[in-house]
Amino acid sequence: MESEYLFSSLPIKKVEGNLPEIVTDLAVDSRTVNAGGVFVCIEGFTVDGHAYVQKAIDQGARVIVASREIEVDLDKQAVVYVEDTTRAVALLAPRFFNYPSKQMTMIGVTGTNGKTSVSNMLHSILSHVGEKSAVTGTIGFNLDGVLYETENTTADVLTTQQMINQAANAACTTMTMEVSSHGLMEGRLAGTEFDIAVFTNLSHDHLDFHKTMENYGYAKGLLFAQLGQDLSQSKFGIVNVDDPWGGRMMEMTPYPILTYAVHKNADFMAKDIKLTVEGTTFTLVSPVGEFEASMSLIGEFNVYNALAVIAALFAKGLEMEEILDGLAVIPAAKGRMEKVETDMPLTIYIDYAHSPDAIEKAIQAVLPYKDADSKLIFVIGTGGNRDRQKRPIMAEKASISDYVILTTDDPRDEPFESILAELEAGMKHERYACIGDREEAVRHAVSVADPGDIIIFAGKGHEDFQIVGREKLPHSDATIALDEAKKKFGEGILDN
Ligand SMILES: CC(=O)N[C@H]1[C@@H](OP(=O)(O)OP(=O)(O)OC[C@H]2O[C@@H](n3ccc(=O)[nH]c3=O)[C@H](O)[C@@H]2O)O[C@H](CO)[C@@H](O)[C@@H]1O[C@H](C)C(=O)N[C@@H](C)C(=O)N[C@H](CCC(=O)O)C(=O)O
Numbered sequence: 001m002e003s004e005y006l007f008s009s010l011p012i013k014k015v016e017g018n019l020p021e022i023v024t025d026l027a028v029d030s031r032t033v034n035a036g037g038v039f040v041c042i043e044g045f046t047v048d049g050h051a052y053v054q055k056a057i058d059q060g061a062r063v064i065v066a067s068r069e070i071e072v073d074l075d076k077q078a079v080v081y082v083e084d085t086t087r088a089v090a091l092l093a094p095r096f097f098n099y100p101s102k103q104m105t106m107i108g109v110t111g112t113n114g115k116t117s118v119s120n121m122l123h124s125i126l127s128h129v130g131e132k133s134a135v136t137g138t139i140g141f142n143l144d145g146v147l148y149e150t151e152n153t154t155a156d157v158l159t160t161q162q163m164i165n166q167a168a169n170a171a172c173t174t175m176t177m178e179v180s181s182h183g184l185m186e187g188r189l190a191g192t193e194f195d196i197a198v199f200t201n202l203s204h205d206h207l208d209f210h211k212t213m214e215n216y217g218y219a220k221g222l223l224f225a226q227l228g229q230d231l232s233q234s235k236f237g238i239v240n241v242d243d244p245w246g247g248r249m250m251e252m253t254p255y256p257i258l259t260y261a262v263h264k265n266a267d268f269m270a271k272d273i274k275l276t277v278e279g280t281t282f283t284l285v286s287p288v289g290e291f292e293a294s295m296s297l298i299g300e301f302n303v304y305n306a307l308a309v310i311a312a313l314f315a316k317g318l319e320m321e322e323i324l325d326g327l328a329v330i331p332a333a334k335g336r337m338e339k340v341e342t343d344m345p346l347t348i349y350i351d352y353a354h355s356p357d358a359i360e361k362a363i364q365a366v367l368p369y370k371d372a373d374s375k376l377i378f379v380i381g382t383g384g385n386r387d388r389q390k391r392p393i394m395a396e397k398a399s400i401s402d403y404v405i406l407t408t409d410d411p412r413d414e415p416f417e418s419i420l421a422e423l424e425a426g427m428k429h430e431r432y433a434c435i436g437d438r439e440e441a442v443r444h445a446v447s448v449a450d451p452g453d454i455i456i457f458a459g460k461g462h463e464d465f466q467i468v469g470r471e472k473l474p475h476s477d478a479t480i481a482l483d484e485a486k487k488k489f490g491e492g493i494l495d496n
């Protein structure tokens with residue numbers, strides 16, 4: 001790209017050295033910059049990118065964007081000084097890729113719970129009806145059936161634009177993105193032109209970062225504000241009005257809103273909901289009439305997710321019949337109330353619930369279907385060095401199950417004793433165990449289970465690791481549980 005065009009997007013304080021006519025690459029990581037590229041020094045929470053200028057130059061960086069004085073050989077490199085490099089890369093990244101989000105229908109999904117579920121349901125149905133779709137979020141970036149690993153739910157602004165560009169180049173017509181409150185507050189979505197914004201719900205989480213629910217709600221609202229003000233375009237907000245924060249989202253945008261709800265009046269409603277352990281049916285009330293809907297997903301929370309998906313795809317212009325055909329065949333997102341295939345006499349779910357509301361919803365999804373003489377065992381941990389206020393509330397919600405095992409979920413640098421003590425403070429009954437080592441906790445869950453019991457392993461979901469200290473150690477709740485179940489019940493007990 002011509003460097004004059006690229007840098008004309010920036011408020012520049014001064015330029016030292018000569019800018020090349022063309023720059024070939026844009027990077028914020030010294031380890032990935034290519035020859036002839038631009039390296040932007042970002043001051044992070046952990047390190048300062050200005051410390052890696054020489055490394056970037058060794059890799060071939062031709063232009064450095066910095067906010068404080070750096071020394072380079074001005075015969076070989078140019079330095080563009082700006083006030084704030086984080087804001088600078090937000091302007092440079094979309095321009096470098098020629099504003100790729102304008103080439104597709106962009107759907108952003110935000111909310112405390114349900115982002116991954118809703119995003120993947122949207123992607124599945126779009127693929128089912130033959131649309132070329134991409135999706136990115138906590139589970140990864142899914143393009144053309146290949147799942148690329150992602151570090152964050154919402155990637156940094158440069159990676160975000162790179163992914164959108166990749167999807168546009170692959171001729172995708174829709175891209176769905178999970179939009180986290182951190183991503184919105186840190187400007188990771190700058191330059192992403194959304195067409196449809198979806199709000200699932202807001203409940204206690206991430207208060208280590210946002211401090212108050214008010215701030216957290218404000219952050220989520222930024223997605224709706226980001227729809228913009230160009231009313232010549234057709235855009236929509238999709239809002240759950242059973243959630244008290246729904247109204248706040250609507251205030252953030254002038255675009256038309258399609259509402260959904262189970263309890264209140266809304267554009268899209270579900271009535272006659274029949275929940276079973278095998279799946280769910282309901283009558284969909286929509287602006288174009290009533291339809292019978294069915295899906296293999298379980299739990300009332302998935303009815304909300306389905307309504308969000310139906311409303312978003314209706315806004316995009318799909319026929320109701322094709323949406324509902326697609327809904328009928330979609331699988332659960334990886335690690336979201338995902339049933340583990342086993343011939344053991346236990347029902348095991350792997351789930352990602354790690355907020356109080358999600359824990360309650362996950363338990364409620366199976367509790368009504370448990371035999372009177374069997375138990376629901378719930379294994380729950382919480383992350384170290386993160387939101388501590390939610391810990392007792394998580395345990396309080398977990399107490400709805402018959403037996404609870406409190407453990408860790410990425411303890412990081414925090415000793416498990418403090419994590420468990422803060423969880424334990426919320427327990428509402430005595431039928432529980434505190435086990436810091438997650439593998440031991442999983443094995444204990446199986447060891448106390450009797451035939452017919454249900455176990456939910458919550459918090460790890462799709463993740464195949466546990467972060468201890470700074471290390472990512474391999475960990476799989478499902479593998480450990482099955483191993484322990486084999487020891488306890490033996491192979492093929494059901495044949496007896
Ligand atoms: C607190 C936070 O937002 N951290 C994010 C931040 O990390 P950081 O500021 O520590 O980055 P850093 O390591 O200091 O690096 C600073 C700069 O130096 C550069 N660098 C670094 C090393 C080097 O050798 N060379 C080099 O150039 C880096 O590329 C970077 O540009 O920037 C990183 C790169 O974009 C993110 O991956 C990282 O997310 C971490 C993993 C994280 O845990 N974030 C959480 C709080 C988060 O954002 N969560 C939400 C989901 C919430 C939900 O569940 O809903 C999310 O969207 O993921």
Ligand SMILES: Nc1ncnc2c1ncn2[C@@H]1O[C@H](COP(=O)(O)OP(=O)(O)OP(=O)(O)O)[C@@H](O)[C@H]1O
Nearest residue numbers: 112113114115116117138301336352353358361362
């Ligand atoms: N609409 C919903 N309301 C409440 N709980 C939900 C909802 N959808 C899913 N859940 C529960 O929350 C857990 C996390 O779901 P999901 O991964 O879809 O949410 P998320 O918003 O992407 O979470 P994260 O931001 O942590 O990645 C699920 O495993 C399930 O237990």
